[in-house]
Amino acid sequence: MKEKILVVENEIIIACDIKTCLEKAGYTVPAIAAYGEQAIAKAAELRPDLVLMDVMLKGKMSGIEAAAEIGARFNIPVVYLTAYSDQSNLQKAKTTQPFGYILKPFEETQLITTIEIALNKYQTEVLMREALEKEKEHQKVKSQFFSMMSHEFRNPLSNIFTCAELLTNHSQQLNEAKKDEYLTHIQNSVQHLENLLGDVLLIGKAEIDKTQFKPEPLDLENFCKNLITDTQLTASENHKIIFTVQGSSSTTESSIIAQNSQLISLDEKMLRHILTNLLTNAVKYSPQGGTINFEIFYVPGEVIFRIKDEGIGIPEADQENLFNSFHRCSNVGTIPGNGLGLAIVKHYVELHGGEISFASKPGIGTTFIVNLPI
Structure with missing residues (x-):
């Protein structure tokens, strides 16, 4: 199934020509909008794969303002349609991080090629973001794992150190029953460490x-x-x-x-x-x-x-x-x-x-x- 493209164009004849061209290329055009507020509402309702946005729109909201809102709220890629190539408009448009520009008048080949490039670029960015999030999650889990592992090792080591210190420094004051108790604590802690190390090694051998x-x-x-x-x-x-x-x-x-x-x-x-x-x-x-x-x-x-x-x-x-x-x-x-x-x-x-x-x-x-x- 081909991608859905929302066409936002203030000239209805041009909008219909674009719709025909896109449908001929296999894309779906679920709606046409002429106002910025209308474009935002349609984007929220239809969740298109791409918005073809005219820079100059009817009403109070410009295409650049509408594109910024759509990108921020829905993370939908935008390609601008414009009859203007002056630096002022281009600088404003750049702040919305568009996925392409099409200057009017345009040819069908130019329109379709620009859209295909924009969609591919967007998919690549999505995959890269997902990979980055997975890597962040992996690093977070890895950090938590080593933090917990450090905590798990520290307790039995502390027990061993304390008991060994008591046996070394206070041996003469301890009766045989107390010595046996401390030795048992040491043996149990060593056994716990051995079991823990074995399990950690098993986790590490996963791959x-x-x-x-x-x-x-x-x-x-x-x-x-x-x-x-x-x-x-x-x-x-x-x-x-x-x-x-x-x-x-x-x-x-x-x-x-x-x-x-x-x-x-x-x-x-x-x-x-x-x-x-x-x-x-x-x-x-x-x-x-x-x-x-x-x-x-x-x-x-x-x-x-x-x-x-x-x-x-x-x-x-x-x-x-x-x-x-x-x-x-x-x-x-x-x-x-x-x-x-x-x-x-x-x-x-x-x-x-x-x-x-x-x-x-x-x-x-x-x-x-x-x-x-x-």
């Missing part, structure tokens, strides 16, 4: 992982069974993980092996990270225990994983930012974490060409659903 995505045949049910065994070791006795596969004939409280085990091509390392993170989160954010349902559904063209817990849930105010790096929900309290896990999970799901979604209610629990094409 590399696009080329390292290597799906291979995988015995999915046995793979998930082993993940559940590992997760159950770190969970309390109050946590019960129930694993089911659609169409399977038996279920136990820990896991089942489907009678018809299937080999599916997925990236094992990435899938391990996806499911391990979701399972450990289900345990971690269910501090009182409860049942965790881990289900697999085979449907044509994809496999669906559903992990449902009975934990603290996700407050509605936090749900929009759940997959953002370093975001932690307002109700996690002292539960440890750095807010990077789900950001990495989402990235790995998308590398598979899949989708991740969730539903949650505070105090009731959370359900994550991962769809992966196979």
